[in-house]
Amino acid sequence: MEFGSEKKILVGCLASSFIFYHTARQIYSYISAKSQEWVPIGVVKGLHIYPIKSCKPIDLFAFKCTKTGPKLGELEDRAFLLVDESTGKFITARQKPKLVHVASHVENEILEITVPGKEKVIVDLKKVVENGRLIRASLFDNLQQDGYDCGDEVGKLLSDYIEEPNYRLIFYKEGLYTERTCVPNDEWWNTPVPKRKDDSGFTDLAPFLIATEASLNALNEKLENKVTMKNFRPSIHVEGCLPWDEDKWAEIRIGDAHLECFAPCTRCVLTTVDPEKGEMSKENQPLKKLREFRLAPEGKMRKAHKDSPVFGVYAGTVKEAYIHVGQTVYVKYKSSVF
Template identity: 30%
Template sequence: MGASFGRVPGQLQSTWLGVAAAAGLATVALGTMAWRHARPRRHQRLQQVGTVAQLWIYPIKSCKGVSVSEAECTAMGLRCGHLRDRFWLVINEEGNMVTARQEPRMVLISLTCEDDILTLSAAYTKDLLLPITPPATNPLLQCRVHGLEVQGRDCGEDAAQWVSSFLKTQSCRLVHFEPHMRPRNSQQMRAEFGPTDQVAYSDASPYLVLSEASLEDLNSRLERRVKATNFRPNIVISGCGAYAEDSWNELLIGDVELRRVMACTRCLLTTVDPDTGSTDKKEPLETLKSYRLCDPSEQALYGKLPLFGQYFALENPGMVKVGDPVYLLSQ
């Protein structure tokens, strides 16, 4: 090309250079647009800060978690096969969410999936088998999660009776979030989230990250130990210091990039024993209040609730596995 370039007349040469420059600018623009999903690693320093120790999906909000060895990170949370994080919800007759804050025994209900069948299980209760996808003839219900409207497909009378019979306190229904439904916008609950951060039935964030060291530090202060599942994290990290997750702004796990949004405030749900469904409504919450309150400058954001674990949002999707190294991204 160098030999022929010299024979191009001046006007054509200027035109050619203009086209080339425009093409170059277009390439830069496209590269900028793709930055969110394909950031060049060579321009970033990677510092390993830990290892993925546990992955948890909580199919029904407030019910038992499912430990998985690998999962897909989607914009709306972890997915493993047909199991998705907080894509099922228990509601009362008015359509309001029912959680373990009001019904502690909910933590004993599990939802698992094999082939095309969902199984609802709980201690001393006969399993209930359901189709993975509720029939399209089942009604769409308007539900409310923390005051925000969101749809759910009713899972049928058998599911409603099973859940209500187990809880024994009120009439409940089970609903499922479907792909065509409009998610809740996280920013409507917490202004710190981005305009595209969305969830189905989670409180606000698609990802909660907690370190084993933070949990161990808390347990060293308690008379009775608690588990990670008291705090319902999605990703538990080992090999770091206590509360190291508080300062991780951007994480890389395989191809997955996660952006820290804010700390997670803790409520009465942490006092529910995930193995028994009982609660004393005190610990570990009272101990956390003794040393994990926010800085006074952040009280407008967090109030007087203790902080434990960090909320993250997805920047780049992919698969994560137990044993994956966790890197801190820094420019």
């Protein structure tokens, strides 16, 4: 009798284990299937191109998501960079916060640049390229990149504005020497970008920075002095989703454009520059507050990014297409954050 009872218990345990395993597999299959669905999460609230790194954005109704970043006509993201003529070292709003007030526009191969209190300067980019004077810029990690010198007049305008001698504006065009591994961005530069295989072979994913209104609102609830999305300088501004939803995005579809997320955006002191005043926050906000609750998880990510908190996500173009403000944003989710 005792043996029979133990046998029944054993059979019961095996049956329970089978049921548990079967149920677990069904749950996993359901979650996996859901993660492969396109889910509408919000709409595009704003689109922005930053022609000169660290300078004023151009707010747009539409732009094209390309393999090398956002474009509209002759406007390209971070095509221009301010560098020290003698060393090639670049300078940004981290060192000179007032750079966020430098406005620019490109049309018909003419660059217009305006700084507060000065007449705008016109640069003929066709002549700049014909001139052929190259300056080799020194980027993060001493990576090198060539750019066409945009001339004395704009060099003097910007040098006087930042109160530093001998700075030159350089213009990067495809075909020039570069050790850069991805399109420049104020928070992300020269970081290896994963490659994805498509119909044309292996292609680099150039980064778009995407941030959400809900995450901004969640941050502002914790801040005494509120900040705006301009502090975070995204390419694509999305509204309508839950706070920090972007941590779980794997892919994004907007109209015919298809993007793939490949990294969270870790933040630096540039977020503390007030876009209206052109000054850094004396309280180091919002960076200080973000460090309290948005650091990368323990492990390799924390070791790599240390005290740089996460706000937003980087994505690269899989399928090129135009997108515009007001379009629905669809995503596929990952099984876990980051």
